[in-house]
Amino acid sequence: MVDHRAADVLQIKNLRIEATAYPPGEPPRHLVLVDGVSVSLAKGRVLGLIGESGAGKSTIGLAAMSYGRGGVRLSGGEVLLNGRDIRTANAQGLRALRGREVTYVAQSAAAAFNPAKRLMEQVIETALLHKVMPRAEAEARAVELFRKLGLPNPESFGNRYPHQVSGGQLQRAMTAMALCPKPDLVIFDEPTTALDVTTQIDVLAAIKEAIHDTGVAAIYITHDLAVVAQVADDIMVLRHGKTVEYGTTDHIINTPSEAYTQALVSVRSIDHTEKTATTPVLRAEAITARYRGTDFDVLKNVTVDVAAGQTLAIVGESGSGKSTLARVITGLLPAAAGRIDFAGRQLSPDLANRSKDDLRELQMIYQMADTAMNPRQTVGTIIGRPLEFYFGLKGAEKRARIQDLLDQIEMGKGFENRYPAELSGGQKQRVCIARALAAKPRLIICDEVTSALDPLVADGILKLLLDLQAKEGVAYLFITHDLATVKAIADKIAVMYRGQVVRYGQKSEVLAPPFDDYTDLLLSSVPEMKLGWLESVLASRKMESAGN
Amino acid sequence: MRIPVSALIGMALTAAFVLAGIFAPWIAPYPLDSAVGKVWEGSSSQFWLGTDTIGRDIVSRLIYGGRVTIFVALVSSMLSFSMGAFFGFLAATRGGWIDTLLSRLVDLMMAVPSLIVALVVLSVLPLNLIVLILVMGILDSTRVFRLSRAVAVDIAVMDYVEAAKLRGEKQSWIIFREILPNALTPLVAEFGMRFIFAVLFISTLSFLGLGIQPPLTDWGGMVRENKDGLVYGKAAALMPAAAIAVLAISVNLVADWILSRTSSLKGGRGG
Numbered sequence: 016m017v018d019h020r021a022a023d024v025l026q027i028k029n030l031r032i033e034a035t036a037y038p039p040g041e042p043p044r045h046l047v048l049v050d051g052v053s054v055s056l057a058k059g060r061v062l063g064l065i066g067e068s069g070a071g072k073s074t075i076g077l078a079a080m081s082y083g084r085g086g087v088r089l090s091g092g093e094v095l096l097n098g099r100d101i102r103t104a105n106a107q108g109l110r111a112l113r114g115r116e117v118t119y120v121a122q123s124a125a126a127a128f129n130p131a132k133r134l135m136e137q138v139i140e141t142a143l144l145h146k147v148m149p150r151a152e153a154e155a156r157a158v159e160l161f162r163k164l165g166l167p168n169p170e171s172f173g174n175r176y177p178h179q180v181s182g183g184q185l186q187r188a189m190t191a192m193a194l195c196p197k198p199d200l201v202i203f204d205e206p207t208t209a210l211d212v213t214t215q216i217d218v219l220a221a222i223k224e225a226i227h228d229t230g231v232a233a234i235y236i237t238h239d240l241a242v243v244a245q246v247a248d249d250i251m252v253l254r255h256g257k258t259v260e261y262g263t264t265d266h267i268i269n270t271p272s273e274a275y276t277q278a279l280v281s282v283r284s285i286d287h288t289e290k291t292a293t294t295p296v297l298r299a300e301a302i303t304a305r306y307r308g309t310d311f312d313v314l315k316n317v318t319v320d321v322a323a324g325q326t327l328a329i330v331g332e333s334g335s336g337k338s339t340l341a342r343v344i345t346g347l348l349p350a351a352a353g354r355i356d357f358a359g360r361q362l363s364p365d366l367a368n369r370s371k372d373d374l375r376e377l378q379m380i381y382q383m384a385d386t387a388m389n390p391r392q393t394v395g396t397i398i399g400r401p402l403e404f405y406f407g408l409k410g411a412e413k414r415a416r417i418q419d420l421l422d423q424i425e426m427g428k429g430f431e432n433r434y435p436a437e438l439s440g441g442q443k444q445r446v447c448i449a450r451a452l453a454a455k456p457r458l459i460i461c462d463e464v465t466s467a468l469d470p471l472v473a474d475g476i477l478k479l480l481l482d483l484q485a486k487e488g489v490a491y492l493f494i495t496h497d498l499a500t501v502k503a504i505a506d507k508i509a510v511m512y513r514g515q516v517v518r519y520g521q522k523s524e525v526l527a528p529p530f531d532d533y534t535d536l537l538l539s540s541v542p543e544m545k546l547g548w549l550e551s552v553l554a555s556r557k558m559e560s561a562g563n
Numbered sequence: 564m565r566i567p568v569s570a571l572i573g574m575a576l577t578a579a580f581v582l583a584g585i586f587a588p589w590i591a592p593y594p595l596d597s598a599v600g601k602v603w604e605g606s607s608s609q610f611w612l613g614t615d616t617i618g619r620d621i622v623s624r625l626i627y628g629g630r631v632t633i634f635v636a637l638v639s640s641m642l643s644f645s646m647g648a649f650f651g652f653l654a655a656t657r658g659g660w661i662d663t664l665l666s667r668l669v670d671l672m673m674a675v676p677s678l679i680v681a682l683v684v685l686s687v688l689p690l691n692l693i694v695l696i697l698v699m700g701i702l703d704s705t706r707v708f709r710l711s712r713a714v715a716v717d718i719a720v721m722d723y724v725e726a727a728k729l730r731g732e733k734q735s736w737i738i739f740r741e742i743l744p745n746a747l748t749p750l751v752a753e754f755g756m757r758f759i760f761a762v763l764f765i766s767t768l769s770f771l772g773l774g775i776q777p778p779l780t781d782w783g784g785m786v787r788e789n790k791d792g793l794v795y796g797k798a799a800a801l802m803p804a805a806a807i808a809v810l811a812i813s814v815n816l817v818a819d820w821i822l823s824r825t826s827s828l829k830g831g832r833g834g
Contacts, residue, residue, distance in 0.1 A: 042565075345729055347725070347728075347729070366728065366729070369731075371731055374729065374730060374731040375731075378729075379726065379729055381722045381726070383722065386721045386722045386723065387722040387723055387726060388723055389723045389740075389741055389744070389745065390745065391744040391745055392744075400730070401730060404730060404731070404732070450726075454730075
């Protein structure tokens, strides 16, 4: 256990947070979001809060500045900041405190900055507002922080507008904003989650260094245990608003005692041995593509093939052209040049000219299962439509086949009449898989299908996909930015960078040295579940991250 | 599910207006067009709201006039909705030149005040109910077009619409099965608003003498007939004006409640 000291910057004792939800057309529901959570944090220490979505991480983080989002009440316990209870403080007291003693770094920097003001104005705003220091001193401090955070041209960086810098730089600018008024406590709410993996590592290192140099206390919220292991001194594992386990980082990572923590630590350890290459079911040859009205090639001379019943993983960062490749193969974006052969025939580049069988045998699963299902159709309708559309199934026959499919995705009975809103995130993605399977496809394009899911749920989806591949012999074109997922599922890998395939081959070849510079950067940037990983990687890098 | 009091009041009043219109011949104490009292009598037990400029019972004329007003407004807003929503969805799902053509055409129509267009068109064409309804419906459909196009553009970029396209579904399936159910709530609420505007529009036209023609009457026409009485302190013209106001408010209360039941255009099954 972590010992409680009197000199702690933050002490939370037995915190209870409640909320009332007002679902449309239903009576209000009373919810307990957080219950019985106690935390203590000394100066210069970093506490990691980790858990799945809905675990109460952000709610606790915001409670540390005595803030509850709309309808949320901090209903019990104590929140002691520098020894004073701020849970019951009045609005005036809180105003004096927020931005002065405690500051906050949000997940999406792009949405948190005012696009109409220069960065410098926004970074020093709180320091001026609280009269912590005069303008000249604040600007000097901001420049110093820009330099410390590794931002380019620190002297002139503040003159730029938010849209003129990259996502990773903006996230670091927000860290500078939080540190500028010399707070005692900074709350980082998923600061690297929206960033690419090679950018994440730079931001992570910058944040870690800045925390240590300025000696503030920090709360670091994330759903990625491997990330938090790099920056935190202590970690609290949360689930359903309760503490599962609370201890030093070393203890949580190396000797976790609770089953749930153990599951989190060992996540993504699916053992998948690659199959030997067979005849390809899909071959995309020399594909070049651009969006209408532009003269920039998003894909340049891309050639890949997918073996029947096997998985080709397309890996790359945002903007590398992975999803565009999927759009070209499905025909949503006709290629400017190149040809696509599928199941022994050439596919028309345009969706409108493809036969019903072409469409049926090539299915797609999306990243966001929420928007991939019509909210006003039941699960039965969603899965049943392809059966009706492609095979003309009706009545009892259709219902039996729907139940078959539900069994295949391990959901069982009683789901047919539910609406998507009544399913969990993992169940939604399973229904989308069932909809794709209903068409009896030869190939399913999976576009970041596990990225929006919690790690344990994502694991379940990956296992299901592997299982279905073994039973049905369906091939996958698996698009992802996450190398751990690739290792778990791929037989063949194509690494994409700026619209080109930079490395391509069987999994064992692609993941074995010698690496080209980009693949090396990508592979080394994936956080590993061990202490000191960040430092060891930064020491041995060959190439700057793509985000800089 | 709890219905707020305001919505209940709105529903009750709207229902009362509609029922009174439907059963007008049985409810109205006097026929539509016979002078049964003296000119501009005050309210009495015989004539609850008094008599009009030539001695006809105002209550009876309100009931018959309401029948015409509500019927014309309802049919013309139904017409404007079918047209506006169909072309709006078509523009949103097809995009390209179809979208550009329809949108610019609507811009053109909206650039000229609809009352002026209606006055010009109606003074050229023969004045009957069908022409009136067609003119009002077509003019109003531009606004419905704007709304349904905006709502559908939002929905058309959803992955489930893309999934339907990839499946090879026809345009009609995409419009009626994927987009329409998700666009229905804002459209139903908008229907209430358009209906009120249609009531006001037909009343304005009748007041100017280009709407409903005698022997039929409507509320706007009744205001016109009795407006001279206001100079002599006779309240006859205020009764149909009040009826227009009460109908507008009660329909609005219902529309407000429908709209409040879904906070998002995409989520929620209710409504």
